[in-house]
Amino acid sequence: MSVRVRFAPSPTGFVHIGSLRTALYNYLFAKHHGGVNILRIEDTDRTRFVEGAEEEIIATCRWAGIEFDESTEKGGPFGPYRQSERTEIYREHAAMLLDNGNAYYAFDTSEELDKMRERQQAAGIAPKYDRSIMRNQYTLGEDETRRLLDEGAEYCIRMKVPLHAEISFVDSIRGPVTFQSRDVDDQILMKSDGFPTYHLANVVDDRLMQITHVIRGEEWLPSTPKHVLLYQAFGWEAPQFAHLPLLLNEDRSKMSKRKGDVFVYQFREKGFFAETLVNFVALLGWNPTADREMFTLQEMIDTFTLEKVNKAGAVFDYKKLEWMQSEYMKKSAPQNFVSVVKQELENKGINGIDDDYVVRVITLLRERVQFPHQIADFGNYMFEIPKSYDDEFRNKVWTEKAQQALPEVIALLRSAEDFNHTALHQTVQAYLAEKKMGFKDVMNPLRLLVTGKSVGAGMFETMEVLGKQATLERIDAMLGLLTH
């Protein structure tokens, strides 16, 4: 049987970085096995529904390079792929369970349930629906149940969990896992609003959509016995489960928005590349080899296996993410960033810069910045004559000695025929040798004159890209600023 997996997010807000990884692993797994990757929207909780969230999920996955073979957008042979459009299916399946004695009606109000839990907590026992004393089909009897139903009373349908049974399954990542049914609650299957809970919907859909592997976050591990029981109640074979380790904050708690950025869009807005985020997040909990960090999507597809997924949660290390971003910044083609840089320039009121020139500037500066959008600011002097300078730097390098030497160096530049960096380097070097001075005496002041800044690319390389005329213009202008 060919592999079919699903990413099943709830449209309740922005895509969490952990969801991105779950989606990614599902995708990698599907592609690795030549299988099918499905997007299913789990919107059975109307109270948490967020307008536009579904679109955001799709857009985010697309940005990350994660493709779906079947989805709400694309359709497919097992649709609809939005659970809110499948309520009739869940109703039918709940009825099947009612018929075969694996589910029952319950009429308790939330107040009554709260009280029950309070009592249990006070008595020091685990909070769990007590079907022997609450208001349900069993305690009320068939006639009364029928009457309440006919009368239109609010009800929900609960799963009848066996009293004493052992529930086991083999998790692809964790191995055999066993629960006792006495610890499993009589989970609500159909809510009083007519919508199913996650548990019912997920089992029914995974079955109907012929899902072979359920790859999801570890937070689902404790409710998996409910799902296993449901498969049994329906007489179905359960899919293979794989519970992924959690992504953690620095304090090792589940990664949450209270402790920093957790939404994909936040990283995207900061300028992180999809490649960076995908590569980084993939390696949080999975590693195909010990000696590499950088992988293309295709390489990940080729090497992905669940056996290589770790069991323990992984702390999201922002510093390492930044390092990886810098790596991608350096290795990506400068052409990719031209439009970003030009947009930044336009924001600064600088227009009409030649694309080729922008590429040369990006090539010059990309090792010094983390994101393309920083180039316009970091290298402003490449696009305009600086109107200010770094005061601290000036005080440090604009020395008596420098002021004496600079005019001659500038004259050298002015008369230079060849303005490429090697030629410039040789010219200045020869001059310095003659004067018994070092680069240090003259290069920093020169940097001040050309850029106004203390940091940047190599000075000769900078001047080469700038060109003779622009270099001299900047020097003259800065000289004017400095002497006022």
Next chain:
RNA sequence: GCACCGUUCGUCUAGCGGUUAGGACACCGCCCUUUCACGGCGGUAGCACGGGUUCGAUUCCCGUACGGUGUACCA
């Protein structure tokens, strides 16, 4: 509280009975050098603890500790 899951440098990890416990990020030092970086070289730092099993345990088993998740008419 109860249930389940987990535990190799600060962090991400390699390791699947015998290794000087390897790599990456971060950190520190040195080199390169026209600043900052990049790059190169080197360094600090780890198998949670206690019992077994075994000729031999980081590795297998059992406890303990610690951490995490779950415990909803949310997913």
